[in-house]
Amino acid sequence: MKRFITTIIVISIAGLVLVACIKRDVPEKVSVKFKTPDLEEIIYPADEKNVTIDGVDYLQSQAPCGKFGGELVISTIGEGPKTFNPCNTKDATSSTMAGMMYDGLVTTNPRTGRVMPLLAKSVEISGNDYIVNLRQGVKWTDGTLITADDVMYTYKEIVFKGYGNPSAMDAMKVDGQLPDLVKLDNYTVKFTTSKPFAPFLRQLSYPIVPKHYFKPYSDKGESVFNAFLTPDTNPKEIVSGGAFKLKEYVAAQRVVFERNPDYYKINLKNEKLPYLNKLVYLIVGDSNNEILKFEAKEIDALALRGSNVARYKLKEAASDYIIYNLGPDTGTLFLVINLNSRRDKNCKPYVEPKKQCWFLNRDFRAAIDWAIDRESMVRNIASGVAEPLFTAESLNSIYLNKYIKGHPCDLDVAQKSLEKAGFVLKNGILYDSCGNRVEFDLYTNAGNLEREALGVMVKQDLENLGMKVNFKPVEFNSLVNKLTNTHDWDMAIMGLTGSPLEPHDGKNVWTSSGSLHMFNQRPAGYAIDDRFDWEKELDKIFSEGALKLTYEERKPLYDRYQTIIYNQKPIIYLYSPIRITAVRKKVKNVFPTSLSGLLYNLDEIYIQ
Amino acid sequence: MDFFKYITKRILQVIPLLIIVSLISFFIIRLSPVDPLAELRLNPSISQETLDKEIKRLNLDKPIYIQYISWAKSFIKGDLGYTSAGEKVAVKLKERIPNTLLLTAIVIFMTWLVGIPLGILSAIKKETAVDRMLTVISSVGMAIPSFFFAILLLLFAVKTGWFPAGGLTSYNFNEFGFWGKFIDISKHLVLPVVVLFTISLSGLQRQMRANMLEVMDSDYIKFARAKGISEWKVIFKHALRNAINPMITLLGFEFAGLLSGAALTEYVFQYPGLGRLILEAVMKSDINLVMASLMMGTIMLILGNLLADILLMIADPRIRGAR
């Protein structure tokens, strides 16, 4: 009996295997049935206007009137906010959250990128003077009026003292000097810079905080101030002035905001905004989880990347969401080469001398640039949802140098460039003029599928030139340590997020003394002038560019800086992802722009 | 009196253990090339001043042994310090510990509820088809990588819509009534519990089976059988009592083990527990946070063992006598 059963089992397994092997060749029918949804042209509302009613200076939104009430649930990737103190934010999530609660004097026009007034009613600029007129009758959530004293306090006792995150102080310095600030009357203050300084106006977007609530803490010294408004603060105690106020924070899960009933923005019917009763940020650990939450209809908006785009595009017509293409992202991916020729404390060179010879050679770097197959990177790694990138400014930057056209991948040009630099190719192996085999390390941060795949491709591309590339993904924090502290690396694949509006924000990367001047990092307080000629020119451009006031004057300078980077190639840009977002149809008044993204106008958005 | 003497002795033994653990972990972490400020450094809008301030605040400019001493000093005073992002470590732990305890308690309860009877069953039915099936099933549970299982379950949750996609509570949790809250949390807990339950069940079941077999083989059970006591009574009255004692010892280890074993599961399910917190802290070399949680883990392990010992003393008169 047992044998019988065994035989049957064996025969049936063999049969199954046989059946699986015999497969009839029937042409596959690939039928792609889909309907692209009718593209509705986004009609942007006009710019907001100042309206005064009963002595209160309101800001009137010109967006269509909507329905009050409703909840919007969106997500933030990472560990959630570290602080709600708007002066002490050092990461994007905390800044976003604090930005909900505290407004700056000015803000950025989401379409044009120009500076426009927010908490300030207007800003008059004459020479180096910036006269800020505040709105009258605007209140903090506890009913106290927002006055010039709050502005004076915020700048004099927080920003200028370097409390919290001192980067704001650094950004306001013109030639190392802080601007002058005087109070003209209860609703007017005047800033005076020592020199004309273009990025200054944008610095006025620094959040203004209520003096009566913050001062007791800032008076107790910096460490008390930095520990003030940590996420576990009781929301009921917090005095804020933004469109939303904090309702609840649940660690590692969510941040819930509720509407500020006394906000100074109104709609066309003069009703007080925002429309939303509740705004929920779910804290999600990674983009994978964000997608799952969107699939499960737990969140209302989603940033799409790579192959996800196709999935959601296919289902868009029959779905409850709309997909917006916001164009190239501000994020860039690049290959950076270590041009450091200095020695460490023990007189040991950071980079092996023979490698220095290669990396410092412009033609060598050019060969790498020409050998890199950006087209395939975009197609494979970004699933086509990206644009090849050749410039230091991101593709949506208003300062983008449009004359830099880039080039396709061309191994012949790369090889010629190497020959010119004295390299010799023997039996498919590349040697330098001294007979050393060209071999170096390529780093990127481990655990990131995109960067690891990029590394594999760059390795292959360079091995086509006969170089030997040891690709070494390392843990993110270790990699940054290498780049900024120990300097013992050859090449690395990294990504940074730039500002599409203000190229001066990149000064830490491009100026020779910058803290993020990765490709030729000097230690802090380095006194010897060993700059390359082009580094000197970059330094000059960045100090001049900040002092020129008009876009027309600044553009040629920043065009030039991009040309220098493109020619010298200390950093070889790879691609910029295209930003595609999905948002539920029930969310109205969505006017996505390339500069500001999808949901920048949360006070105008309503739920239908 | 002996009893208290014993406990005091055990508690005193904890101190050298804590010192060694803290030394090992502190030096390993600090010797690693991981930069706790990496994220700040890579942010183009963060100035050198900010970085310098952070380095000062985190004592990164001092030699390691001084860092250790200053850490140890404040630890003894009960001050756990600040995370690299500037939050109070004590607050962060306080937010997470209840969640982890909840998850761990449920998992342990479930595994005991299911694992012990299954262990007894397979011991009684030793080397029968039932025993074999149970062994295979528990082996299957042990063989799936936990994170992978968790991801598949999450996908299942999303596809069917039966369970939420990770987390512990819904966003409108506070508007629910008591039962609403209860149901909401239960729904969120199902999947992580399933994963951890599957993983830890097999160990418990095997252990119980082995203990049971050993006891059944002992002379006094043979004697009891010889006396003609019914098999049922032999098993449940005599064998079970003795077989379960070593399991109590295991409980302490299981408690600490789950704390560590749950990390990947918590990570995938975005569960706001201690495991995920430590995982993220370790990856970022957030020294105060890692040290505080490792110390906590150690203390929990020791307390678990102590508790198990006490339980054992109460449950087993022989041990009480021996001490």
Added chain:
Amino acid sequence: MSNIIEKIFEDKFAKIAFLTLLFLYTVILFANFIAPYSNTYSNRDMSYAPPSKIYTIDESGRLSWPYTYNYIREYEPSLMQTVYKQDRSKKYYIKLLTNGHLLSVENGGRLYLLGTDINGRDVFSRLLYGGRISMTVGFLALLIVFPIGLLYGGISGYFGGIVDTLMMRFAEAVMAIPSFYLLIILAAILPGGMTSVQRFALIVVILALIGWAGFARVVRGMVLSIKNEEFVLAEKTIGASDLRIILKHILPQTTSYVIIAMTLSVPSYILAESGLSFLGLGIQQPDASWGNMLKEAQEFTNILYRPWLLTPGLLIFTAVLSFNLLGDSIRDILDPKSQKRT
């Protein structure tokens, strides 16, 4: 030894498990021969290509030597979607045992038995090469764990007293650090500039550093009970050196426990490697291991649309399950108590 294998074969599950493992190890041993592609092969026009379809009956319904078609990639810009279509203009016949490969395909043809990954690398071939790492990492770690554990436990148990107390306190401290975090901390320390061989070796060492303490404790317990047995006492009176007694007389008594512990701990090392790789701390690209291949499958769309990327998970599962079942039955065979019972 042959006795053990004989006994394993008496047990159905153990037999299947043993044969499965034997099969897996044979396959990865001959990976160069069996895999259609080398471990550096990649075709960047074939990123995420689905598995090749192999036909044995042609369009007209006649039996034919197995053949396949190539895929062509097309990009649909309005959907931003990449589609693979079969290029039905030319058939490529499967070839056996040519150019030193078991399976290959006619010139110009592409044979992806399990599709390709993001870089257009053949998943089937990488599975075989990755298996070499995943399936050996555990054994190599054991080679380090066992001598350390045996010696440490042996010395501690044999001498007893203050030596024992100190040594055991240290072992307990190591055990008290939750192992997974210790693993991550150690893996994160690994210096960046390592070759893949070095990295592999260090991961083995790290896995070993986690495992030795528990093992040493058990050995100590066994030694404690053995050292008072008559034959040890007899050796002592002859005047044999302590080390000799430990190595020659006491440790051999623990053999059966060692074998059981070995088979039962290999799977935990395999799982640990996959967990490390999931966090990006394990074996690194471009090298393959089942863990880091499985990492690629975590992405939502990959699970949904590219199920072939899940195969490493299946293999980890199979290998670990087999080791567990085998370990169980070896324990039953070697455990003196169970022998007494049967």
